[in-house]
Amino acid sequence: MTTLMARFKQRMRRFAQKPGSIDLAPFQALLSDVDKHAETFKAFSDEELTAHAEKLREESTDTELVALxxxxxxxxxxxxPFDVQVLGALGLLSGLVVEMATGEGKTLAGAMAAAGFAIKGKRVHVVSVNDYLAQRDAEWMGPLYGLLGVTVGWINGSSKAEERREAYQCEITYAPVSEIGFDVLRDRIVTSPDDLIVPEPEVALIDEADSVLVDEARVPLVLAGSTSAEAADPVIADLVKRLRQELHYEIDDEERNVFLTGAGSEAVERALGEIDLYSQEHVTSTLSKVNVALHAQVLLHRDVDYIVRDGKVHLINDTRGRVAKLQRWPDGLQAAVEAKENVQTTESGEILDSMTVQALLSRYPTRCGMTGTAVAVAETLREFYELEVLVIPPNKENIREDEPFRLYATLEQKEDAIVEEIKTAHESGRPILVGTLDVAESERISSKLRAAGIECVVLNAKNDAEEASIIADAGSYQRITVSTQMAGRGTDIRLGGHEGEDHDRIAELGGLYVIGSGRHSSSRLDDQLRGRAGRQGDPGGSVFFSSMQDELITQYAPDAEDPSEVDNDGRVHDKGLLHTFEHAQRVAEGVNLEIHRNTWRYNKLIEHQRDLLLKHRDVVLRTDAAFEKLGEKEGAPDEIAADAARKITLFFLDDLWTHHLTFLSDLREGIHLRALARQNPLDEFHREAIPAFNKIVPESWELTKEKYEAAKITDDGYDLADAGVKRPSSTWTYLVHDNPFGSGLEETMKGLVKMVRGQRR
Known part of the structure; x- marks a missing residue:
């Protein structure tokens, strides 16, 4: 009867709360089979256990593998492992994204599934979100893999080429998504098969799957080569600092675009020597630089979008609150921000190749993942990756108390109310985690707390090196931690600190109290923050504060009415406005989904073209196809001539692909203007991109033949550099942050419209 009632409750919970998930019942039915096998394996010695794992490589079932x-x-x-971890492992082995709450043991469930895939003969890449987790989890789970006779390796940003090759040869490889992508990109320009590092993709098991597959899906990973790119102009950076809002420029309602007015254009023209900013000479160069510098000055904010540390500009990942290592803005925006902050401009170079995180992970025939918040993006996972979500219930019932969010009229009143709430909760000694939206807000709230005589610990992108120690004790008695989203995902805060010595005392006080300083643009980020409390059946609580001046409202519900019911402290009780926040969050999620959808529509063609070219390149790389097409070289040994033919052919293939990427970037930047002529931009993009791509291989053969015939190849070898076949002297990798402002050509056109309107006034 108890089992029937539990199943009924589970089905009702799924029907009421988890419409995006698949039925858990078939997996629960497998638990008895797992238990049956487990009884057998208990009697095995360690040696017998290892030997049986080897035997299962020939034939096995998922229940046998999980039991083992x-x-x-x-x-x-x-x-x-608890039953819920067994269910998680079974779901992963079935190619699903499993949703497991914080503290439920996703790492171990993932390791069980990874070992199962490996024993089945599949090479597994366990994809993490950062270097630290890749190394930690590989070493932590190493003894488990060792007992099963499965090899494991890990990669981080400092791994050398041979270390990477060795790690990839293991049956299970832990690595950050960015490092796998960079290795794939580097493999795409090698000129000898012996230099390849990454094996053919088989299984990707993705930790924090919603973050990697959704939030970072559009992020391009870039391989660049040395070039003499033009740096940002400090004169223009200084000039835009003197321009005034409303007089010289205007900002749109969503604060995502800024435009010169007629007066602003005239001021810029005078400052730059009475030039004509919109002449053919300046419209694509000077005006573009002015627009980018203006964007950097007005719309990108220090300690919100980026920080300056050690004389460098570091982007902040807006879904994690951490410094986005190796990440840059595109289209000159990075250099413009560096000029704005008067720091040394970093090298940009020519983009040799790039790929999005989505394209990288779509290469794997089998994909699965785990996270605490998957149902909210079930539609996205299904649409872009053909992945379904399986919700695993917690091992112990969640007893966290989540209060309705509190709304205030102004930002100042909201932050004052947060400080008062912290004061009240702190009197009992209950640990408090304050989750803020950005670095600047974390520092404002911490300053107000200290002014009120309350000590707190701050965790944000500026002191991320202290993250582990701060998080370890965030659940300690009387501890107040003020943090950005760094403490909102992938962190496990234990009551009583890392030793848990005060666990029971703090549980009696109500457990960890999570206070959110604002609603995020994604409900998943709110849920991740809430999930820091109530771990493994512990008590806990959460409450979110918001204001009518929060970006969620100003950007996604700018027409919201002024509050009618306001207390003396600024608290708003208008139910309509409370619902407006829910609506604004749904709008924000819808906007991001549509941007993702639109980006992928264009990227699909690019990825298809890349795959076609890489297949051709791989034939040239691994065979003597180039030598066979170009023929013998008089006076040169066949082997040396074949090697020269191969390298010349690969050079021109890579060079023409680089130029094709530039062409596609320029084409896409202006393609939306075709809509003004009632043309479909995507159709027009395809109409021009496909013929351009079809020219690459024929043109590469023509150029190769010319260089091959002119090249001096003797018994002693050859020097292709003398023949003008010279690859970049250095390469480097980085991620490109999404351009938050749209295409440069669109902004130029909007600037022209604004200028005309200003002149008419």
Whole structure:
């Protein structure tokens, strides 16, 4: 009867709350089979367990594999997986994204599934969100894999080429998504098969799957080569600092675009020596630089969008609150921000190749993942990756108390109310985690707390090196931690601190109290922050504060009415406005989904073209196809001539692809103007991109033939640099932050319209 009632409750919970997930019942039905196998494996010695894992490589079922890994986990790392972790592993082995709450043991569930895939003969890449987690989890789960006879390696940003090659040769490789992408890009320009590092993709098991597959899906990973790119002009950076809002420029309602007025254009023209900013000479160069500098000055804010540390501009990942290592803005925006902050401009170079995170992970025939918040993006996962979500119930019931959010008229009143709430909760000694929207807000609130005589610990992108120690004690008695989203995902805050010595005392006080300083543009980020409290059946609480001046409202519900019911402290009780926040959040999520959808429509063609070219390139790389097409070289040994033919052919293929990418970037930047002529921009993009691509291979053969015939090839070898076949002297990798302002050509046209309107006035 108890089992039937539990199943009924689970089905009702799924019907009421989890419409985006698939039925858990078939997986729960497998638990008895897992338990049956587990009884058998308990009697095995360690040696017999390892030998049986080897036997299962020939033939096995998922229940056998999970039962075996469960037994191995208890012996190797002293943790016997709960049934919910077994369910998670079964879901992963079935190619699903499993949703498991914070503290439920996703890392171990993922390791069980990874080992299962490996024993089945599949090469597994466990994709993490950063270097630290890749190394930590690989080393933590190492003894488990060792007992099962499965090899494991890990990669981080400092790994050398040979270390990477060795790690990829393991059956299971832990690595950040960016490092796998960079290695794939580097493999695409090698000129010898011996230099390839990344094996053919088979299984991607993705940690924090919604973050990687959705939030970062559009982020391009870039391979660049040395070039003499023009730096940002400090004169223009200084000039835009003197322009005044309303007089010289205007900002749109969503604060995503800024435009010169007629007066602004005239001021710029005078300052630059009475030039004509909109002449053919200046419209694509000077005006573009002015627009980019204006964007950098007005719309990108220090300690919100980026920080300056050690004389460098560091972007902040807006879904994690951390410094976005290796990440840059595109289209000259990075250099413009560096000029604005008067720091040394970083090298940009020519883009040799790039790929989005979505394209990278779409290469894997089998994809699965785990996260605490998947149902909210179930539609996106299904649409872009053909992935379904399986919701795993918690091992212990969640008893966290989530209060309705509180709304205030102004930002100042909201922050004052947060400080008062912290004061009240702090009197009992209950630990408090304050989640803020950005670095600047975390520092404002911490300053107000200290002014009120309350000490707190701040965790944001400026002191991210201290993250581990700060998080370890965030659940300690009387501790107040003020943090950006760094504490909102992938962190496990234990009551009583890292040793848990005060666990029971703090549980009696109500557990960790999470206070959100504002609603995020994604409900998943709110849920991630809430999820820091109430771990493994612990008590906890959460409440979110918002104001009518928050960006969520000003950007996604700018026409919201002024509040009618306001207390003396600024608190708003108007139910309509409370619902407006829910609406604004849904609008924000819808906008981001449509941007993702639109971006992928264009990227699909680019990825298809890239795949076609890479297949051709791979034939040239691995065979003597180039030598066979170009023929013998008089006076040169066949082997040396074949090598020269191959390298010349690869050079022109890579060079023409680089130029094709530039062409596609320029084409896409202005393609939306075709809509003014009642043309479909995507159709027009395809109409021009396809013929341009079809010219690459024929043109590469023509150029190769010319260089091959002119090249001096002897018994002693050849020097292709003398023949003008010279690759970049250095290459480097980075990620491109989404351009938050749209295309440069669109902004130029909008600037022209604004100028005309200003002149008419």
């Amino acid at each position: 890994t469960r037994e191995a986990a208890e012996r190797a790392i002293g943790q016997r």
